Amino acid sequence: MANALRIGLAGLGTVGTGVIQLIEENSALIARRAGRPIIITAVTARDRTKDRGVDLTPYRWVDDMGELATAADVDVVVELVGGSDGPALTLARETIGAGRALVTANKAMIAHHGAELGALADAKGAPLKFEAAVAGGIPVIQGLRDGAAANRIDRVYGILNGTCNFILSAMERDGRDFTDVLADAQAKGFAEADPSFDIDGVDAAHKLSILASLSFGAEIDFAGVDIRGIRKIIAADIAQAQALGYRIRLIGLAEVDGENGGASLFQRVQPCLVPLDHPLANVTGATNAVVAEGNFSGRLLFQGAGAGDRPTASAVVADLVDIARKETGPAFSIPTTELEKLPRATAAHRINKTYLRMLVADRPGVLAEIAAAMRDAGLSIESLIQREVADGSALIAMVTHEAREQAVSDTLAALAGSDSLQGEPMVMHILAN
Amino acid sequence: MANALRIGLAGLGTVGTGVIQLIEENSALIARRAGRPIIITAVTARDRTKDRGVDLTPYRWVDDMGELATAADVDVVVELVGGSDGPALTLARETIGAGRALVTANKAMIAHHGAELGALADAKGAPLKFEAAVAGGIPVIQGLRDGAAANRIDRVYGILNGTCNFILSAMERDGRDFTDVLADAQAKGFAEADPSFDIDGVDAAHKLSILASLSFGAEIDFAGVDIRGIRKIIAADIAQAQALGYRIRLIGLAEVDGENGGASLFQRVQPCLVPLDHPLANVTGATNAVVAEGNFSGRLLFQGAGAGDRPTASAVVADLVDIARKETGPAFSIPTTELEKLPRATAAHRINKTYLRMLVADRPGVLAEIAAAMRDAGLSIESLIQREVADGSALIAMVTHEAREQAVSDTLAALAGSDSLQGEPMVMHILAN
Numbered sequence: 001m002a003n004a005l006r007i008g009l010a011g012l013g014t015v016g017t018g019v020i021q022l023i024e025e026n027s028a029l030i031a032r033r034a035g036r037p038i039i040i041t042a043v044t045a046r047d048r049t050k051d052r053g054v055d056l057t058p059y060r061w062v063d064d065m066g067e068l069a070t071a072a073d074v075d076v077v078v079e080l081v082g083g084s085d086g087p088a089l090t091l092a093r094e095t096i097g098a099g100r101a102l103v104t105a106n107k108a109m110i111a112h113h114g115a116e117l118g119a120l121a122d123a124k125g126a127p128l129k130f131e132a133a134v135a136g137g138i139p140v141i142q143g144l145r146d147g148a149a150a151n152r153i154d155r156v157y158g159i160l161n162g163t164c165n166f167i168l169s170a171m172e173r174d175g176r177d178f179t180d181v182l183a184d185a186q187a188k189g190f191a192e193a194d195p196s197f198d199i200d201g202v203d204a205a206h207k208l209s210i211l212a213s214l215s216f217g218a219e220i221d222f223a224g225v226d227i228r229g230i231r232k233i234i235a236a237d238i239a240q241a242q243a244l245g246y247r248i249r250l251i252g253l254a255e256v257d258g259e260n261g262g263a264s265l266f267q268r269v270q271p272c273l274v275p276l277d278h279p280l281a282n283v284t285g286a287t288n289a290v291v292a293e294g295n296f297s298g299r300l301l302f303q304g305a306g307a308g309d310r311p312t313a314s315a316v317v318a319d320l321v322d323i324a325r326k327e328t329g330p331a332f333s334i335p336t337t338e339l340e341k342l343p344r345a346t347a348a349h350r351i352n353k354t355y356l357r358m359l360v361a362d363r364p365g366v367l368a369e370i371a372a373a374m375r376d377a378g379l380s381i382e383s384l385i386q387r388e389v390a391d392g393s394a395l396i397a398m399v400t401h402e403a404r405e406q407a408v409s410d411t412l413a414a415l416a417g418s419d420s421l422q423g424e425p426m427v428m429h430i431l432a433n
Numbered sequence: 434m435a436n437a438l439r440i441g442l443a444g445l446g447t448v449g450t451g452v453i454q455l456i457e458e459n460s461a462l463i464a465r466r467a468g469r470p471i472i473i474t475a476v477t478a479r480d481r482t483k484d485r486g487v488d489l490t491p492y493r494w495v496d497d498m499g500e501l502a503t504a505a506d507v508d509v510v511v512e513l514v515g516g517s518d519g520p521a522l523t524l525a526r527e528t529i530g531a532g533r534a535l536v537t538a539n540k541a542m543i544a545h546h547g548a549e550l551g552a553l554a555d556a557k558g559a560p561l562k563f564e565a566a567v568a569g570g571i572p573v574i575q576g577l578r579d580g581a582a583a584n585r586i587d588r589v590y591g592i593l594n595g596t597c598n599f600i601l602s603a604m605e606r607d608g609r610d611f612t613d614v615l616a617d618a619q620a621k622g623f624a625e626a627d628p629s630f631d632i633d634g635v636d637a638a639h640k641l642s643i644l645a646s647l648s649f650g651a652e653i654d655f656a657g658v659d660i661r662g663i664r665k666i667i668a669a670d671i672a673q674a675q676a677l678g679y680r681i682r683l684i685g686l687a688e689v690d691g692e693n694g695g696a697s698l699f700q701r702v703q704p705c706l707v708p709l710d711h712p713l714a715n716v717t718g719a720t721n722a723v724v725a726e727g728n729f730s731g732r733l734l735f736q737g738a739g740a741g742d743r744p745t746a747s748a749v750v751a752d753l754v755d756i757a758r759k760e761t762g763p764a765f766s767i768p769t770t771e772l773e774k775l776p777r778a779t780a781a782h783r784i785n786k787t788y789l790r791m792l793v794a795d796r797p798g799v800l801a802e803i804a805a806a807m808r809d810a811g812l813s814i815e816s817l818i819q820r821e822v823a824d825g826s827a828l829i830a831m832v833t834h835e836a837r838e839q840a841v842s843d844t845l846a847a848l849a850g851s852d853s854l855q856g857e858p859m860v861m862h863i864l865a866n
Contacts, residue, residue, distance in 0.1 A: 022729050026585055032650065032767045033582050131580075137730040139580020146579070146760070147564075147572020149466050150750030152459055217465065279736065282715045289734075296455050297570040297747035301722075303712065303734035314730035317583030327579070327760035334465045 002036040005324040008068035009059075010091055011080030012045035015105055015132070017052045018313030019078060030317065034324035038317070041073045069094035076101040076127075076323055078316060084108035092117055099124045101328075103319045105132035105312055111206035111222040114213065118336035127328035129319035134207045135160060135288040137311025138304040139318060144214045144292055145333045151294025153215040157253035157431075160207040160269075162286035162306035163191050163198035164230050164250040168238075168271075169284040172247065177235045190286065200229035201250065201269040208252035208267055213332055215292060216256050218265055219339040225252075226347065228270040232426055237357055240385055240397035246273035246355075247281045251431055257345035266345035272431045273355050273399070279303075280431065348406040353382065353430035355399050356408070359422040362394040366420040370396065377410035379403050393422050399430065437470040438757040441501035442492075443524055444513030445478035448538055448565070450485045451742030452511065452749050463750065467757035471750070474506045502527035509534040509560075509756055511749060517541035525550055532557045534761075536752040538565035538745055544639035544655040547646065551769035560761035562752035567640045568593060568721040570744025571737040572751060577647045577725055578766045584727025586648040590686035590864075593640040593702075595719035595739035596624050596631035597663050597683040601671070601704075602717040605680065610668045623719065633662035634683065634702040641685035641700055646765055648725060649689050651698055652772040658685075658700040659780065665859055666704055670790055673818055673830035679706035679788075680714045684864055690778035699778035705864045706788050706832070712736075713864065781839040786815065786863035788832050789841070791848075792855040795827040799853040803829065810843035812836050826855050832863065 007023070009016055023030070023040055031037040044062040062068060065087060068077045077095040079102060081088040088109050095102045096117060104110065110117070110130050121128035131141045135158070144153070159165050163185070170181045182199065185191040197203045205225040213220040230250055241248050251272040257264045274281040279301050283289045288306025293299050305311035322328055332339055360366045367386065374381065384398035400408070408427060415421055440456070442449055456463070456473055464470040477495040495501060498520060501510045510528040512535060514521040521542050528535045529550060537543065543550070543563050554561035564574045568591070577586070592598050596618070603614045615632065618624040630636045638658040646653040663683055674681050684705040690697045707714040712734050716722045721739025726732050738744035755761055765772055793799045800819065807814070817831040833841070841860060848854055 018729070022583055026583060026728070029585055029650070030583060032771060033578075035762065137727075138733060139576055142580050143572055143576065143735075145466075146755065147575050147751055148747070149754040150455055150459060150463060150747050152462055217462070277715075277717075279712075279715060282710070282712060284710075294570075294747060295459070296451070296743040296750075298738045298741075298744055300571060301734070301736035302576075303736070305731045308731075310729040311731055314581070314583050314727060317729075318580055321582040322579065325760075325762050327758075327762070329468065329758050329760070338465060 004037040004039045005034070005320065006039055006041045006073055006075045007078055007320065008042040008071060008074035008076070009040055009078045009080070010044050010065050010068055011082065012043060012052055013080065014309035015312045015316070016045070016080045017054050018309030019080070019316050020054045022310070022313045022317050030321060034321045036324050038320050038324055042068060042071055044068060065091055066094055069098050069100065076103060076320060079104040079106060082106055084112040089113060093120070096120045096124055096126045096128060099126050101127040101323050103129045103316055105130070105316060107133040107203065107206040107210065111209045111220060114210065114220045115336060115339070118331040121331050122336050127323050128331040129322065129328065131319045132312045132315035134210050135290055136304070136306040136308060137314045138288060138290065138302050138306070139315065140290045140302045141214065142318070143300065143302050144211065148292055148294050148297055148300060149333070151297050153292050153294050155253070155255040155293045156211045156215040156290065157251055158290035159249055159280055159283050159288050160204040160252045160306070161198055161250055162288055163195065164204070165283065166190050166286045167199070168230065168248055168250065171235060171238050175235055175239065178231060178233055199231060201227040204250060204252045204269045208254055208269055211290065212254035212265065212267055213339065215254065216265065217334050217339055218342045221265060221267070221344070224265060224344045225267040225269060230271050233271055236395055236397070237426060240357065241273050241355065243385060244383055244399055245276055246430065247276065248428065249274045249280055249283070256342070259345070259349050263342055264345035265342035271428050273428055274431045275433045278431060278433050348404065348409065350405045351402050352405060353399055353402050354408050355397070355428045355430065357395065357397040357426040359389070359393050359395055361420050361422060362388060362392050367396070369418065369420050370415065373411050373414040376414060377407045379407040379411050435469040437472045438467070438753065439472055439474045439506055439508045440511055440753065441475040441504060441507035441509070442473055442511045442513070443477050443498050443501055444515065445476060445485055446513065447742040448745045448749070449478070449513045450487050451746030453487045455743070455746045455750050463754065467754045469757050471753050471757055475501060475504055477501060498524055499527055502531050502533065509536060509753060512537040512539060515539055517545040522546060526553070529553045529557055529559045529561060532559050534560040534756050536562045536749055538563070538749060540566040540636065540639040540643065544642045544653060547643065547653045548769060548772070551764040554764050555769050560756050561764040562755065562761065563643070564752050565745045565748035567643050568723055569737070569739040569741060570747045571721060571723065571735050571739070572748065573723045573735045574647065575751070576733065576735050577644065581725055581727050581730055581733060582766070584730050586725050586727050588686070588688040588726045589644045589648040589723065590684055591723035592682055592713055592716050592721050593637040593685045594631055594683055595721055596628065597637070598716065599623050599719045600632070601663065601681055601683065604668060604671050608668055608672065611664060611666055632664060634660040637683060637685045637702045641687055641702055644723065645687035645698065645700055646772065648687065649698065650767050650772055651775045654698060654700070654777065657698060657777045658702060661703040663704050669828055669830070670859060673790065674706050674788065676818060677816055677832055678709055679863065680709065681705070681861065682707045682713055682716070689775070692778070692782050696775055697778035698775035704861050706861055707864045708866045711864060711866050781837065781842065783838045784835050785838060786832055786835050787841050788830070788861045788863065790828065790830045790859040792822070792826050792828055794853050794855065795821060795825050800829070802851065802853050803848065806844045806847040809847060810840045812840040812844050
């Protein structure tokens with residue numbers, strides 16, 4: 001059997017210890033499948049003394065993380081430090097710069113610096129792999145890069161954040177409001193103390209920008225993702241959506257838009273209403289799922305655990321097996337320098353059914369005012385529910401017929417400042433089936 | 434850009450013409466992703482004159498299929514002739530024997546001769562790839578071989594035959610009986626004139642045996658698959674299953690059984706009751722879906738079009754891209770000679786909930802007789818529906834509590850020959866969630 005592939009592991013949080021456990025537990029079968037053993041030789045983390053539940057004594061401890069980039073006993077650096085910049089980025093640059101393979105689970109770093117790191121990796125002939133950066137244990141990077149390689153991919157979308165899906169599923173199950181469920185999720189460790197990266201959609205946007213790049217052969221444009229999170233969803237939204245035949249999911253969606261002559265890139269993370277017979281409607285809890293629509297394959301769905309130490313370790317080590325097998329090509333499927341820099345698509349011409357929910361004053365004329373604003377904007381109603389809520393207000397929830405997003409904006413602009421409305425209206429698009 | 438990868442295409446049915454269309458339509462993006470153009474140079478089929486809706490004049494026509502194995506203008510042979518033996522097998526042996534890459538969509542040939550062909554391919558250093566042989570356009574072979582490579586896979590199962598799923602979905606939707614729906618599906622071209630390979634479970638068993646081999650590192654044992662099809666399912670089964678909270682799906686399931694000391698291989702294709710909240714319950718129409726349970730990844734689901742010219746072509750060309758990239762290892766992930774020859778597992782000790790449906794004489798004492806047989810076998814009832822049907826018979830449908838399969842066999846043995854039963858009881862296991 002060929003020489004072992006030697007790993008230097010930076011970062012010993014839950015995923016790092018998961019990688020150690022996996023490589024120890026499955027070492028024999030990994031060696032058979034990879035054609036050579038994969039072994040950890042060196043490890044580094046901030047705190048050497050912390051008890052992580054794994055025995056670190058077999059591995060050389062490295063105090064200076066940067067040393068892994070050039071250490072003589074390391075073939076591949078696994079970066080699990082996290083953070084888009086700082087030490088993780090420095091380590092990545094130095095590792096790839098030294099012509100050495102880098103495996104990372106760091107979605108923020110790839111979303112922000114993927115173009116630079118990919119170009120460097122291509123120039124140095126160094127593998128750069130990040131299966132674990134998107135959708136945890138689901139091999140979707142590989143599914144897009146290899147499995148769907150024959151297809152022009154028209155659209156990629158999915159449930160990319162397990163925390164949000166956990167919260168939305170719990171709201172659905174228990175009829176509780178967002179704040180309630182979040183507090184509960186935090187208490188149980190399913191959500192971070194500072195949950196904003198998750199619930200405001202930033203984490204999903206990181207992943208979406210990576211998926212879009214791979215799917216469309218476009219340069220990553222994280223800053224071009226239109227991001228909305230789930231904070232403003234109330235229990236009544238969930239209930240009305242259900243009454244109308246939908247479930248609410250935080251959806252990241254990217255597609256190449258050909259509307260204005262040349263191709264442009266549309267990327268958005270937002271809560272959507274998903275029809276009950278769409279596969280994503282049945283994705284509950286912390287599960288992730290990604291749909292890619294190829295021009296020959298049709299709709300492909302990849303589903304599994306979106307986070308967690310063991311699933312994420314599974315993705316990290318899948319990358320290591322690829323490297324051991326020398327089955328690694330350009331980081332973004334085509335050479336990074338060939339990725340197209342697509343302009344950003346606008347949304348106004350996009351056609352959707354739309355869910356609108358407003359809290360309004362419970363007095364005569366309010367519905368007439370809203371209906372008139374919709375009529376003037378060319379927005380028509382498919383179904384509508386109005387019901388009284390406490391303290392003399394009413395809740396109006398409706399799904400419109402298909403219309404350009406401009407019509408929705410126009411409606412809301414016409415109603416802005418009206419004293420009939422109590423608070424901001426909630427707008428969510430319906431995911432097409 | 435490197436030299437083109439030159440394809441010799443054998444078989445010009447719907448999938449063959451799909452491959453031609455795909456390679457023509459997506460040629461530019463395939464060349465970018467593969468790092469080199471993929472072009473068809475030679476084609477062969479039985480009938481040169483047939484109008485297939487594609488222009489064959491750019492390709493050299495070969496009368497003698499066997500010529501492709503050694504033709505000077507061919508790097509890879511794509512075998513889409515079909516049939517487990519005969520010309521397809523001869524072509525495969527000659528191609529691989531000549532040290533040349535073979536891509537095939539031929540599940541029957543791989544199920545029957547995969548061990549021989551894989552060993553030959555390994556010995557000759559010739560890639561042998563068959564993504565299109567399992568689950569059409571879904572990149573599940575790759576998902577198991579690469580994406581899940583770090584995992585010990587404990588169980589692999591799924592919906593592997595689109596025709597059966599189409600029929601079961603239609604029975605569900607329309608409340609019609611099997612024979613009715615089959616005739617309709619045949620008229621519409623969704624089922625073959627001779628549908629037995631599909632509806633009797635043989636096609637699903639071919640695919641299952643391939644998935645099992647890849648998942649467990651075991652030698653393919655198609656003959657070891659316990660196969661039951663969907664012919665005996667009646668409309669009442671679908672209705673009772675729904676009333677009890679299930680949908681009926683033809684499930685192929687394989688796992689390594691550790692019950693009797695050493696590992697043994699359990700493989701079965703049979704209609705099962707799938708709980709409504711299981712992802713496979715929501716797979717409708719001709720869609721396929723495969724679940725693999727890894728010891729680190731957890732449950733991975735791959736879903737998409739299980740057949741059709743375009744999806745299957747997508748899988749064929751994905752293999753060609755891998756070959757163009759030189760990302761090909763052993764056909765079965767580990768060297769074929771290292772695949773374990775696992776003994777076949779028995780079923781009697783397996784623990785399931787079970788659905789039992791019987792048509793019985795509608796007179797006093799019948800339920801008592803059945804209940805006594807169950808009691809004696811140690812089989813208890815979770816839920817039961819009895820209702821009158823036409824002509825003085827009654828239908829009894831029940832779901833048992835978890836029990837060893839032996840208890841079900843013992844019950845049926847005790848009731849065999851009883852004049853209370855009208856026809857054979859229907860037995861389907863509940864898929865565990």
